Amino acid sequence: MTTTTTVTATAPIPAQKAEILAEALPYIRRFHGKTIVVKFGGNAMIDERLKQSFAHDVVLLKLVGINIVVIHGGGPQIENLLTRIGKKGEFIQGMRVTDAETMEIVEMVLGGQVNKDVVNLINQAGGKAVGLTGKDAAFIRAKKLMLPNKDNPQETIDLGMVGDITAIDPALIAHLQAAAFIPVIASIGVGEQGETYNINADVIAGKIAEALGAEKLILLTNTPGVLDKEGRLITGVTPAQIDAMVADGTLSGGMLPKISSALEAAQSGVKRVHIIDGRVEHALLLEILTNQGIGTLIKSQ
Numbered sequence: 690m691t692t693t694t695t696v697t698a699t700a701p702i703p704a705q706k707a708e709i710l711a712e713a714l715p716y717i718r719r720f721h722g723k724t725i726v727v728k729f730g731g732n733a734m735i736d737e738r739l740k741q742s743f744a745h746d747v748v749l750l751k752l753v754g755i756n757i758v759v760i761h762g763g764g765p766q767i768e769n770l771l772t773r774i775g776k777k778g779e780f781i782q783g784m785r786v787t788d789a790e791t792m793e794i795v796e797m798v799l800g801g802q803v804n805k806d807v808v809n810l811i812n813q814a815g816g817k818a819v820g821l822t823g824k825d826a827a828f829i830r831a832k833k834l835m836l837p838n839k840d841n842p843q844e845t846i847d848l849g850m851v852g853d854i855t856a857i858d859p860a861l862i863a864h865l866q867a868a869a870f871i872p873v874i875a876s877i878g879v880g881e882q883g884e885t886y887n888i889n890a891d892v893i894a895g896k897i898a899e900a901l902g903a904e905k906l907i908l909l910t911n912t913p914g915v916l917d918k919e920g921r922l923i924t925g926v927t928p929a930q931i932d933a934m935v936a937d938g939t940l941s942g943g944m945l946p947k948i949s950s951a952l953e954a955a956q957s958g959v960k961r962v963h964i965i966d967g968r969v970e971h972a973l974l975l976e977i978l979t980n981q982g983i984g985t986l987i988k989s990q
């Protein structure tokens with residue numbers, strides 16, 4: 690008996706769609722086998738649909754052979770829980786003042802709720818994500834940060850349990866990448882005595898990108914990129930422009946640790962560092978696989 694196979698004609702793909710797909714090829718070839726570190730900001734993480742589009746992008750990029758490493762924040766999510774226990778968050782130069790009780794909340798929210806949420810989303814999208822904090826294999830070592838006081842450089846500001854990264858061991862990430870897992874890292878570090886440190890997620894993302902020799906670092910946030918005094922997007926910033934914008938207050942709050950770690954990464958061998966709008970659907974695909982420049986490129990000089 691012979692069987693007949695029916696081949697159903699597929700609907701013609703609009704030429705524009707095919708063109709966009711074809712445009713991705715040189716980028717896939719360029720980044721195949723390379724590492725791209727992506728920081729998913731807490732503010733970009735609020736919308737469910739955007740979270741899913743982020744997770745799909747991560748899985749697609751991994752499937753075309755790009756080693757994606759995800760670092761996530763969770764500032765607004767920490768703030769929610771602090772409010773529920775009647776505590777108000779305090780920030781100095783974009784860093785959360787972290788007493789012992791706040792540290793407990795930060796670890797619970799970042800290492801627990803937010804980390805597992807991101808892991809779950811990526812796995813639901815078909816990836817193999819593994820959640821970590823810097824305590825796993827003690828791969829992010831830190832000591833207490835003493836923040837220089839901008840008004841009086843002889844003085845330092847005590848932020849409590851905020852960590853200053855002393856070392857990152859890339860071996861654990863390399864093992865996970867070799868086995869096709871997607872590392873999803875919460876911004877917690879560990880001290881010499883096993884103490885827990887709260888570290889700004891942008892700072893960790895920059896240091897991990899450096900330690901892994903990443904091709905790209907992408908910081909997804911809730912603004913179109915770096916904005917000038919008039920609120921217009923700056924598509925590329927130099928160190929001199931950054932210094933001027935910090936000095937005149939154009940850059941403030943959460944943008945301060947973001948811009949300084951982006952610049953440090955760019956000056957320490959990470960080839961391209963971008964701050965982009967995580968509120969744009971498929972922002973990652975647009976940034977990595979198309980010639981559509983979005984957000985701000987941080988220049989090393």
Ligand SMILES: Nc1ncnc2c1ncn2[C@@H]1O[C@H](COP(=O)(O)OP(=O)(O)O)[C@@H](O)[C@H]1O
Nearest residue numbers: 730731732910911912915916939940941943944
């Ligand atoms: N010049 C600037 N350009 C863009 N954003 C800025 C600037 N100065 C301060 N910001 C603030 O920085 C915020 C981004 O940092 P943050 O709130 O820490 O985001 P994330 O959670 O993504 O790390 C923006 O929402 C904006 O309020």
Ligand SMILES: CC(=O)N[C@@H](CCC(=O)OP(=O)(O)O)C(=O)O
Nearest residue numbers: 731762763764784785888889890
């Ligand atoms: C020291 C410090 O400020 N830690 C941050 C860690 C989370 C974070 O960086 O989250 P976003 O990326 O969403 O801002 C905090 O406690 O809020």
